[in-house]
Amino acid sequence: MRVTISQIKEMKQAGEKIAMLTSYDYSTAKLVDTIDIPLILVGDSLGMVVLGYESTIPVTMEEMLHHTKAVVRGTKHAMIVGDMPFMTYHISIEDALRNAARFIQEGGAQAVKLEGGVTVAEKVRRIVECGIPVMGHIGLTPQSINQLGGYKIQGKSPEAAAGLLKDARALEDAGAFAIVLETVPAPLASLITQKVKIPTIGIGAGAGCDGQVQVINDLLGSFADFVPKHAKRYAKLSDIMSSAIGQYYKEVKEGAFPTAEHSFAMDESVLAQLS
Ligand code: KIV
Numbered sequence: 410m411r412v413t414i415s416q417i418k419e420m421k422q423a424g425e426k427i428a429m430l431t432s433y434d435y436s437t438a439k440l441v442d443t444i445d446i447p448l449i450l451v452g453d454s455l456g457m458v459v460l461g462y463e464s465t466i467p468v469t470m471e472e473m474l475h476h477t478k479a480v481v482r483g484t485k486h487a488m489i490v491g492d493m494p495f496m497t498y499h500i501s502i503e504d505a506l507r508n509a510a511r512f513i514q515e516g517g518a519q520a521v522k523l524e525g526g527v528t529v530a531e532k533v534r535r536i537v538e539c540g541i542p543v544m545g546h547i548g549l550t551p552q553s554i555n556q557l558g559g560y561k562i563q564g565k566s567p568e569a570a571a572g573l574l575k576d577a578r579a580l581e582d583a584g585a586f587a588i589v590l591e592t593v594p595a596p597l598a599s600l601i602t603q604k605v606k607i608p609t610i611g612i613g614a615g616a617g618c619d620g621q622v623q624v625i626n627d628l629l630g631s632f633a634d635f636v637p638k639h640a641k642r643y644a645k646l647s648d649i650m651s652s653a654i655g656q657y658y659k660e661v662k663e664g665a666f667p668t669a670e671h672s673f674a675m676d677e678s679v680l681a682q683l684s
Contacts, residue, residue, distance in 0.1 A: 411519060412447040412488040414542045414586040420447075420619070421608040427587075427620025429610050430628070433459050433476045437625060438483035448587075448610075449487040450522065450544075450622060451477045453494050453552070457634075458626040465551045468494040470508055477516035490544055491518035495552040498523050498532055505532040509541050522589065524550035526576020530583040537584035545580035547573055548614065549592035560637075562613075564593045574601055581605045589622060590614040592639065613639030 420427050429448035432438035433455045441449055455476055456468035477491045491512035498505035505523075512518045520542035523529055533543045548563045557563070564573040573593060580588050587608045590598045595615025602609040602618050611618030626632035627640035633647040660666035 411484075411486060414488070414520070417447065417488070417587060417608060418606075421606075427608055427610060429620055429622040431455075431622070431624050431626075432480050432483075433625075435479045435483035438480040438487075441625070442484040442487050446487055448490060448620075448622075449480060449484060450490045451480050451492060451516075451518070452522075452624065453492040454624050455492075458624060458632045464554055466495050466554070470494060470497055470511060474511060474516045477512060477518050481517035488520060489516075489518045490520045490522050491516050493521050493523045498529065502532055502535050506535060506539060509536045509543075510539070513541055520544055520586070522546055524552050526573070527579040530579040533580060533583035533585055543583075543585045544587045544589060544610075545577075545585040546589040546591065547576045547580070548590050548598075551591075560592070562592050562594065564597050570594075570597050573597065574604060577601045577605050577609070581607050587620075590618060613637070 417427065427448065428446055429450060430441050430446050431450045431452040431454060432441050433451060438449060451473065453465040453468045453473065455472065456462040456465045459476070460468070460472065462468065473491060473494055477489065481489050493505075493508055493512070497508040509521045512521050521536065522544040523533070524546045526545065526547045533545065536543050549557065549560060551560070554560065564570045577588055577590075585607060587610055588605070589610045589612065590601060591611075592613040593601075595617060598609065598611055598614035599617025608619035610620040610622045612622045623640060624632070627637060628643050630642040630645035631647055631650065636642065657666065
């Protein structure tokens with residue numbers, strides 16, 4: 410059985426911290442799933458850490474579905490949350506419903522995530538009414554990076570802080586089962602966490618959230634372009650990978666790879682018939 414939204418909500422009530430991670434491919438998701446991580450996000454960060462785009466804005470539904478399917482195939486336990494890409498839920502409620510449904514029907518995800526608060530609350534309500542669990546995402550919303558003017562901390566002024574609290578309440582009222590709080594001051598994230606009944610999942614939002622989410626490539630140190638301030642590197646896989654690739658290159662050049670161990674033998678009499 411996969412983790413359910415009731416279990417995620419119960420974790421908040423029990424004061425149990427929620428660890429969420431992104432994954433984009435079968436083998437990584439399979440590893441994450443063995444660690445009992447209850448929520449795996451197929452984030453549109455895919456665009457930056459896997460596909461090499463400059464932001465999440467170019468990511469398409471087809472790209473998201475392709476990777477969501479791979480993550481679903483690699484997992485049995487975690488709830489898989491598909492991240493709705495830019496402009497797939499903005500134009501109309503019909504669009505939002507159709508694209509959310511694609512994540513569930515075609516992608517095999519159990520929930521979707523979308524960015525925004527008050528402005529998307531009606532869409533969240535309608536998606537939830539169709540039986541699709543929705544995770545909200547407020548604070549720094551990378552799909553609005555051009556409007557926000559950069560990857561800046563959100564909610565610092567009294568108006569902005571009040572706006573974020575209003576957004577969180579609107580998402581809760583609309584039926585979202587959890588809310589990502591990205592790059593907001595830790596005290597504000599703690600306050601929002603106390604004011605809503607659904608779990609908050611922080612990224613750059615301090616320890617007061619009910620859970621944390623990280624981009625797996627940041628945590629593993631396999632994305633070397635930049636390290637966001639909110640990310641902790643638990644490993645530096647890029648160094649390990651470079652060293653392994655370098656060693657392979659050297660051994661091929663020197664004829665040291667492959668050896669008999671990596672080769673296949675055949676009956677010599679068959680070979681003799683050819684000469
Ligand atoms: O796309 C993503 O990975 C995300 C997380 C950073 C929350 O939205």
